[in-house]
Amino acid sequence: MNIHEYQAKRLLASYGIPVPKGGTADTPAEARNVAEGLSGAVWVVKAQIHAGGRGKGGGVKVCKNLDEVEKAAQAILGMQLVTHQTGPEGKKVHKVWVEDGTRIARELYLAIVLDRGYECLTVMASPDGGMDIEEVAEKHPERIFTTRLDGAHQVWPFQARKLFFGCGLTPQQIGQGVAFVSNLVRLCVEKDATQVEINPLAVTEEGNIIALDAKLNFDESALKRHPDIAALEDPEEGDPLERKAAALGVNYVRLNGYVGTMVNGAGLAMATMDAIKQAGAEPANFLDAGGGASVEMVSKGFEVMLSDPRVRGVLINIFGGILRCDIVANGVVQAAKNLNITLPLVIRMEGTNVEEARRILNECGLNFTTATSMTEAARLITEKTKGVAQ
Amino acid sequence: MSILVNENSRVVVQGLTGKEGMFHARQMIDYGTGVVAGVTPGKGGQSVLGVPVFNSVEDAVKETGADTSVIFVPAAASADSACEASAAGIGLVVLITEHIPVLDMVRCKAMLKANGTKLIGPNCPGVISPGKCKIGIMPGYIHKQGSIGLISRSGTLTYEAVHQLTGVGLGQSTCIGIGGDPVPGLKFIDLLELFREDPETEAVCVIGEIGGDNEEKAAAYIRDTHYPKPVFGFIAGLTAPSGKRMGHAGAIISGSKGRGEDKIAAMQAAGMTVIKELGHFGETVAGTLRKK
Numbered sequence: 001m002n003i004h005e006y007q008a009k010r011l012l013a014s015y016g017i018p019v020p021k022g023g024t025a026d027t028p029a030e031a032r033n034v035a036e037g038l039s040g041a042v043w044v045v046k047a048q049i050h051a052g053g054r055g056k057g058g059g060v061k062v063c064k065n066l067d068e069v070e071k072a073a074q075a076i077l078g079m080q081l082v083t084h085q086t087g088p089e090g091k092k093v094h095k096v097w098v099e100d101g102t103r104i105a106r107e108l109y110l111a112i113v114l115d116r117g118y119e120c121l122t123v124m125a126s127p128d129g130g131m132d133i134e135e136v137a138e139k140h141p142e143r144i145f146t147t148r149l150d151g152a153h154q155v156w157p158f159q160a161r162k163l164f165f166g167c168g169l170t171p172q173q174i175g176q177g178v179a180f181v182s183n184l185v186r187l188c189v190e191k192d193a194t195q196v197e198i199n200p201l202a203v204t205e206e207g208n209i210i211a212l213d214a215k216l217n218f219d220e221s222a223l224k225r226h227p228d229i230a231a232l233e234d235p236e237e238g239d240p241l242e243r244k245a246a247a248l249g250v251n252y253v254r255l256n257g258y259v260g261t262m263v264n265g266a267g268l269a270m271a272t273m274d275a276i277k278q279a280g281a282e283p284a285n286f287l288d289a290g291g292g293a294s295v296e297m298v299s300k301g302f303e304v305m306l307s308d309p310r311v312r313g314v315l316i317n318i319f320g321g322i323l324r325c326d327i328v329a330n331g332v333v334q335a336a337k338n339l340n341i342t343l344p345l346v347i348r349m350e351g352t353n354v355e356e357a358r359r360i361l362n363e364c365g366l367n368f369t370t371a372t373s374m375t376e377a378a379r380l381i382t383e384k385t386k387g388v389a390q
Numbered sequence: 391m392s393i394l395v396n397e398n399s400r401v402v403v404q405g406l407t408g409k410e411g412m413f414h415a416r417q418m419i420d421y422g423t424g425v426v427a428g429v430t431p432g433k434g435g436q437s438v439l440g441v442p443v444f445n446s447v448e449d450a451v452k453e454t455g456a457d458t459s460v461i462f463v464p465a466a467a468s469a470d471s472a473c474e475a476s477a478a479g480i481g482l483v484v485l486i487t488e489h490i491p492v493l494d495m496v497r498c499k500a501m502l503k504a505n506g507t508k509l510i511g512p513n514c515p516g517v518i519s520p521g522k523c524k525i526g527i528m529p530g531y532i533h534k535q536g537s538i539g540l541i542s543r544s545g546t547l548t549y550e551a552v553h554q555l556t557g558v559g560l561g562q563s564t565c566i567g568i569g570g571d572p573v574p575g576l577k578f579i580d581l582l583e584l585f586r587e588d589p590e591t592e593a594v595c596v597i598g599e600i601g602g603d604n605e606e607k608a609a610a611y612i613r614d615t616h617y618p619k620p621v622f623g624f625i626a627g628l629t630a631p632s633g634k635r636m637g638h639a640g641a642i643i644s645g646s647k648g649r650g651e652d653k654i655a656a657m658q659a660a661g662m663t664v665i666k667e668l669g670h671f672g673e674t675v676a677g678t679l680r681k682k
Contacts, residue, residue: 116602116640119573120496134645151500153493192491221465221639222491251637255629266570266637267544267599270627271668277629278667286630288637319546319553320529350553352529374550375669 001218003232004048006097008214015187017180018210022099024048031073032066034098042101045072047093050237052215053083059093062101069098094236102212107200108167109133112184114194121149121188123181125163129200155185169203176209191229192222241307250301251290257282259385260305260314260343262298264289264328272317272374279378281385284311289318289328298331299338306339313344313385315377320351329357333364344384345369348377391590392519392564393539393581394482394508395458399523402427402447402456402480404463404471406438411462414486414527415439418460421524426454447478460484460516460525468512469494476507484525485511485575492639495573502575509575513638515545515567526567528552536561538675539585541578542597543570543604543640547626547668551597554672560679563591570599570638578608586618593620593679596662598653600627601641605653609660620682622675623657624665625650 003011009019021038025031035043047059054060059081061072073096082090107129115122126144128136137144145166147159160181164174180201188196195217202212223230235243245252251266255273259281263269266288273283287305289298305311318328332347348371349357361368369384371377401418405411406428416439419425425441427450434445444450447459459475461468461483468487475483483502490512502509510517516526521535532549534556542548548567555562566581568574578596585591598605605625612621628650630636632643643649657664665674 114492114496114572116572119499121493151497151503153496189493192493194492219491219493219639220635221489222493225466225491253631253634253636255631263546265544265546266641267542267547267597267626268550270599270630270636270641271547271550271624273629274626275668283629286634286636319549351532351549373669375667378669 001220001223001229001233002050002237003216003218004050004095004234005046005214006048006095007232008216009097009211011187011191011216012211012214015183017183017187018208019214020099020102020210020212022097025073025096025098026077026094028070028073028077031096031098032070035063035066035069038098038100040100043069044099044101045069045076046097046099047076047079047081048095048097049081049086049091049093050234051081051083051085051091053085054081057081057083059083073098102202102210103205104202104212105205105207106203108203109136110181110198110201112188112193112196115148118148120151121153121185123147123149123155123159123163123185125167127167129202133199149185153185153189155182157182170207173203173207173209180209191226192219193217194219241304244307245301245304248300248304249297250304251286251288252301252304253286254308255283255285257284258310258312259381260284260287260308260311261317262287262289262301262305262314263317264319268317268319272315272378275374275378276315276381279382281382284308296331298328299335302331302335303339306341306343311343313346313381315381316345316347317374317377318349318351320349320353324353325349325351325357326353326360329360333360333366336364336366344381346371346377346381346384348372348374391588392522393584393588393591394510394564394566395517395519395523395525397422397522398424399458399525400424400426400454400456401458401460401525402429402450402454402475403441404429404447404459404461404475406430406441406443407433407436408462412438414462415441417530418524421530423523423525427456447475447480451478451480456480458482458484458525460486462486465489465491469498472498472509473501476502476505480507482508482510483575484514484516485509486514486516486527487511488513488571490571492571492573495571499573499575510566511569511575513571514569515548517564517566519564520562528565528567532556533565534561536563537590537592538562539581539588539591539594540565540597541581541594542567543599543638544597544626547597550668551595551624551671555675558672558676560672560676563588570640572602572640574640578604579611582608582611582617582621591619593622593675595622595624595675597624597626599625599638599641600630600636600643600650600653601638601648603648606656609656609662612662613660620679621662622665622678623654623662624668624671625653
């Protein structure tokens with residue numbers, strides 16, 4: 001789960017990590033008020049959306065007086081901000097963050113990520129702040145310094161020193177850097193953040209280090225034990241259908257095609273999408289009906305999938321393990337009756353209680369086509385959705 | 391022979407008295423698995439499905455000689471349960487539970503490593519040596535005893551593959567679901583190593599998916615060590631978009647890392663037979679083995 005920059009900066013500040021002073025605003029007048037309450041002679045107005053590259057898209061403006069702050073907020077609030085991460089349609093800006101301008105001497109890069117290869121938290125730093133780090137990693141791997149934490153997620157001062165000597169900081173700044181990294185690791189471990197990016201980490205003209213931007217990503221499996229973090233989720237971000245699915249506990253990802261899929265198990269769901277593509281059609285979604293899905297849950301997952309107007313037909317592929325086929329059959333029947341489904345449906349089931357499932361489906365009066373293999377199922381749904389008007 | 395589990399495995403079920411634990415313990419017992427104990431703290435002294443329940447894994451090991459554990463407890467308590475099993479001297483822990491916080495797993499794995507405990511999972515269907523021992527949640531009846539080893543990051547996708555193998559007459563020595571999490575226990579390489587030494591296993595199937603580099607590492611291992619048995623590969627998620635988590639916490643393409651195309655290329659370069667269409671999994675394996 002991602003959070004906004006302003007939320008990240010408040011969280012960093014609560015861990016003793018230096019960030020510019022600032023506040024949020026939903027209107028230009030509010031932005032002016034926030035700026036008035038800050039000390040600086042220069043302010044920065046920043047669009048609050050979950051995407052990088054906001055500056056290039058016109059979502060970040062530096063202002064020299066309060067009128068400029070108001071004008072900048074006027075321009076940014078309500079704009080459809082397009083960056084390389086938003087897609088061509090962009091994202092609407094509902095909130096800005098107004099902060100004190102920082103006199104920047106140098107820009108560094110700092111990140112903490114879960115390294116899947118070494119299975120530990122890894123801290124990375126680079127003197128090339130403000131740049132796309134994947135590009136730095138490719139062209140100048142020697143300019144990225146890394147240090148891996150142990151299984152207890154402990155960071156020693158020498159590890160942080162190694163990173164900042166590599167970045168060419170002075171001894172006094174290295175002291176600040178050690179405290180910065182130590183506090184950031186503490187945040188990660190206490191709040192289950194598995195990806196943190198401070199880009200840029202600025203060295204000010206006064207010689208202090210400060211986080212000018214912050215991207216935090218939290219482990220969704222740990223949100224239950226962090227209600228404070230879970231509360232930071234912005235319902236305006238992300239696809240509305242994906243939000244609806246998440247609220248119902250259904251694993252759903254929207255894609256660009258027109259064949260809806262409902263499958264039990266993430267791996268089989270991905271393979272089913274691939275099979276649809278190989279048969280010559282385009283999958284509309286990933287939907288994992290899960291292990292312990294109830295009749296109600298399956299029925300609601302169905303409802304989410306069919307809320308997508310691009311869906312012309314549906315392939316249901318169930319291989320029973322934990323999930324019993326008769327439960328899915330009941331869910332399909334219930335949803336079909338509730339939603340008055342008229343779209344072509346191809347159902348392929350195999351596994352636990354499959355005979356009972358077939359009996360339920362055959363006797364419910366639902367108009368469906370059954371398939372015995374994956375290849376057959378993908379071929380049938382492709383035939384049935386080809387040329388069907390959207 | 392088979393790897394990891396067999397007719398002599400003595401299994402303790404952690405979370406036996408819960409709904410999931412009891413349901414699957416019954417299926418395991420019906421399959422013939424040697425379930426010797428259950429553990430639920432505070433319910434020691436009870437008996438469930440004719441199996442004695444203990445307050446701790448340590449007690450269970452002492453009283454019953456259990457050597458393998460399977461865990462059906464909620465995510466928040468799972469890492470603790472795995473560590474408890476490891477501390478009690480259990481040699482193999484099978485962790486079924488999903489949604490375990492990944493930083494818990496990093497800590498947990500550090501302890502298991504120090505104790506020399508093997509881990510399968512988390513977020514996995516478990517392990518089965520057909521005809522001998524089933525530990526986990528897979529439907530037993532789709533399997534058939536034989537000579538194909540199978541390793542997979544998925545649950546139901548594994549059942550699909552096994553079902554097809556059985557359908558074309560190819561039985562399995564051992565099938566392992568290593569789970570869909572970013573920090574799993576045993577990985578493809580560890581299991582390829584065990585299958586290498588197993589005389590009963592004649593060929594191995596590796597079922598991967600997008601995210602991470604477990605498949606690339608397995609391919610490099612097969613190439614560099616001149617793996618002596620035919621290895622088949624399949625990758626799920628070729629149509630998945632970048633940056634989206636596809637159900638499994640580990641199935642996410644990050645930037646240019648973890649893409650299916652790269653995994654397939656690595657497998658092909660290592661001399662593995664890559665199966666592109668899941669619907670033809672069984673017949674491709676059978677056809678290729680016939681030619682050899």
